[in-house]
Amino acid sequence: MSHSDVEQMRMPRRRDTQERRDKMIAAAQREFAARGADASLEKIARDAGVAIGTLYRHFPTRLDLLMAAFKPRLQEFLDRANRALAMDDPWDGFVYYLENLFSMQAGDRGFNDFLSRRFPHNPETECIHDQMCQHIEDVLARAQQAGKARPDITQADIVNLIWSLGRIVDATSTTAPKAWRRYLHLMLDAYRAERAHSLPEPPMTTEQLYDAMVHLNETQ
Incomplete structure (x- = not known):
């Protein structure tokens, strides 16, 4: 033969x-x-x-299947994040980034879970989460440097918003699937520089944020 x-x-x-x-x-x-x-x-x-x-x-492993399933959405998410960074108005870029983030979360509970957690023993997911965190820092820093976003907002505050709106998405998905947009824009008003006032607690540190994301994964 x-x-x-x-x-x-x-x-x-x-x-x-x-x-x-x-x-x-x-x-x-x-x-x-x-x-x-x-x-x-x-x-x-x-x-x-x-x-x-x-x-x-x-x-x-489950994570291998998750990565294969989410790969197209992750690439779309990262591409749109780069688009937000290229927008002329830094505040518009910040709003676009968050609108895109939560619109993708709202349509996919698994993607919501993936973005909310850390998987510390998997280099591929760690790299993706590091990219996401860097994008958050970059779009936020641009808005802050332009005087549009309050200067005391941190990456940890945005990740906490991901957790909060993720719960809203879960609770309202069948009854009011766009309700999350109301609460996102309420928070965006709170993030504006002209609305700033002193806060009773400091932001979470990078280490606290990472540990919380790992803990969220371990408790599911």
Whole structure:
């Protein structure tokens, strides 16, 4: 049997394997969006028409499947963050960044969970979260340097807003799916420089914020 004959035999198997993988990712995207990052892997496997063992052969851990499912949304999120940084008006860029962040959260409970937590033993997710945190710092710093955002707001305050609005998204998703926009814009008013007044507590430190995100993951 020639080498070309062997390759022709392998091609259908490779195609079948890729199709099976695509079905698992599509099923995971649907289930994570509806149920969150802790959705049943068994149901994902059933929806994809494969055994749970097949799912684990392709994705050894839940985090591997989460990353495969969220990859397109993560890229879209990071691209839009760069767009916010390129906007001429720093305050408009800050508002655009947060509007985009929460609109993506509102349509996908799993993505909401992913952005809210830290996974300290996974370098890939750590890199993505570091990029997200850097974007937050950059869009916020531009608005502060332009005198539009109050100077005492920090990255930790924005992450706390992610947690807060995430709960609102969960609570209102079926009854008032756009309610989160009201509360986002109430907070944006509070972030304006002309509204600033002294606060009774200092912001969380970087270490406190990181530990809180890890703890949130561990308690789910």
